[in-house]
Amino acid sequence: MTYAKLSGFTEEQQQLSRLAKVLAHPARVAIVQLLASKTTCISGDIAAELPLSRTTVSQHLQELKALDLIRGDIDGLTVCYCLNTELWAQAQSMFAAFFAQATTTTACGPADPCGC
Amino acid sequence: MTYAKLSGFTEEQQQLSRLAKVLAHPARVAIVQLLASKTTCISGDIAAELPLSRTTVSQHLQELKALDLIRGDIDGLTVCYCLNTELWAQAQSMFAAFFAQATTTTACGPADPCGC
């Protein structure tokens, strides 16, 4: 009974952590930025611009794909990866809501018993 | 030479992934939300509201503390944990900048060679 006690947390918390996990590796951040900056993307090109092997990049792409954050359309011999902008907009608002909570806390003001 | 080839990614990408990693577990998301919602927090109380043992919660708190996202002031026998709102605001703007990129991509429009 070790690891991942997912039940016990709200679906919202799990969803946010899933999204965060995708961004928890610089390679995936870089991949998303690359896809956002280009008008056409091909898997091989992505690996060429990262300090990782093609195999590893493909694995990271799979993780992004698993959450449907990117889409890959096969075009003959190459694959055109692109961002699913609707889902990213959704993720954006989830994070925005979370950060709004975290930055507007009323705790630890001057009237608080603790000294921080 | 496995794992974490951190060099090769920009400092910005590494910073964003570090922040994302902290939120990549529902327990830490829940902890931050708890801290944000209360005006006074004590470590024991936090564990009481989560489906995790006190030890595990303490470990998650350490990870938040390692990035200076929370602060814990010892007040006698108890500890008052609270959010470092300045850092959270900083994190907020980093994520906002990233999502702005991800949601405004011009790729895969109607004029694009790929069909997606």
Added chain:
DNA sequence: CAAGAATGTCGTATGTTTACGTCATACTTC
């Protein structure tokens, strides 16, 4: 100062992620 209470630290078992080489598959082109 002894007893109790609130937390952090350590050790450890288990699950997960990362990274990459090698192989299999699918498409183009001659």
Added chain:
DNA sequence: GAAGTATGACGTAAACATACGACATTCTTG
């Protein structure tokens, strides 16, 4: 259809994350 090319799938080793019980530490209180 044979040769070449672009990708994904599989297998595997090492690093890391998660969870928790047991112990140590520190403070209060009588």
